[in-house]
Amino acid sequence: MSGMDSLESTLAALAARFDDALAGAANAHALDEVRVAFLGRSGEVTAVRRGIGTLPPAERPTAGKVINAAVEAMEAKLAAARTRLESAALERSLEDSIDVSFPGPAANIGAIHPVRRTAIDVARYFTRHGFAVVLGPEIETDANNFDALNIPPDHPAREGLDSFYLRPDLVLRTHTSPMQVRSMRKHGPPIAIIVPGKAYRRDAIDARHLYMFHQVEGLMVGRGIHFGHLKGMLLGLFRELFGPWADVRFRPSFFPFTEPSAEFDVKCPACDGQGGTCRTCGGSGWIELGGSGMVHPNVLRAVGYDPDEVTGWAFGCGLERIAMKRHDMNDIRAFVENAPGFAAGLA
Numbered sequence: 001m002s003g004m005d006s007l008e009s010t011l012a013a014l015a016a017r018f019d020d021a022l023a024g025a026a027n028a029h030a031l032d033e034v035r036v037a038f039l040g041r042s043g044e045v046t047a048v049r050r051g052i053g054t055l056p057p058a059e060r061p062t063a064g065k066v067i068n069a070a071v072e073a074m075e076a077k078l079a080a081a082r083t084r085l086e087s088a089a090l091e092r093s094l095e096d097s098i099d100v101s102f103p104g105p106a107a108n109i110g111a112i113h114p115v116r117r118t119a120i121d122v123a124r125y126f127t128r129h130g131f132a133v134v135l136g137p138e139i140e141t142d143a144n145n146f147d148a149l150n151i152p153p154d155h156p157a158r159e160g161l162d163s164f165y166l167r168p169d170l171v172l173r174t175h176t177s178p179m180q181v182r183s184m185r186k187h188g189p190p191i192a193i194i195v196p197g198k199a200y201r202r203d204a205i206d207a208r209h210l211y212m213f214h215q216v217e218g219l220m221v222g223r224g225i226h227f228g229h230l231k232g233m234l235l236g237l238f239r240e241l242f243g244p245w246a247d248v249r250f251r252p253s254f255f256p257f258t259e260p261s262a263e264f265d266v267k268c269p270a271c272d273g274q275g276g277t278c279r280t281c282g283g284s285g286w287i288e289l290g291g292s293g294m295v296h297p298n299v300l301r302a303v304g305y306d307p308d309e310v311t312g313w314a315f316g317c318g319l320e321r322i323a324m325k326r327h328d329m330n331d332i333r334a335f336v337e338n339a340p341g342f343a344a345g346l347a
């Protein structure tokens, strides 16, 4: 047997023992021991390399190559074994730390903003009764916001202190009522619309006021329309919004664009109209919700309707105010503070 044959059988035997040792190594530390024992400075391969010196000089380069190839093969097996052990360890640690049957954290489920919810509910009621929903510009002409609504130039609301003027003739609408004017100019009678939308007034912010708020406006004009129709529609609306016990009352008031005019209140949901020490209604048993009345003949004339032919009613109320009563809230600022979970957490 030549020296080379002997070297190759030595290497084959060494490789077999290396494979056995590798198969028995159960962790990184054991793998390292295998590496040192076979490939380390005083390991088995080094001992074989030393044997090269006993070979005839002509065979030595070939012997070196054969040994190097054997070392490369062993290193590759070692690396593969290390990767295998590491991924097994990772899987074990995942199994320890993840209990797939454990309930997940609660998701933050969104909810429709209560003001929008209220607007949707109001619109649903009126559209069911044949009303159209119309939206309009938030920047209005002075003429539509005031003049056409019978609000004279000397009215305090027209002063810059109460309204946001963009130009002498343009204002951020102070109410949704200009859409009454725009709608009636566009369509002859009869007309039945509601107008939900934003309105702006220069109010200081407190628990009851924001300088931007939402209103809903209702208007019905036609032959023989009277105050009883208004009362019936509002009673139906608030029974739908608050519950079948809801009741509405009217108190005489004054608005430039209606005659006669009335403020309307809904029976307090907290005390069922009993008042006393109830904080929700301040003891009156009723909650003010908005203004209403029969459309002033001057308003009808301003849009080209004939007040001798048609009559109509109009009302307007704040959507925040309704939403606060529906959800038993006492601070209007909560609507715009954008607190996570606010809408979902309401009563």
Ligand SMILES: [Zn+2]
Binding pocket: 268, 269, 270, 271, 272, 273, 274, 275, 278, 279, 280, 281, 282, 283, 284, 285, 286
């Ligand atoms: Zn009350």
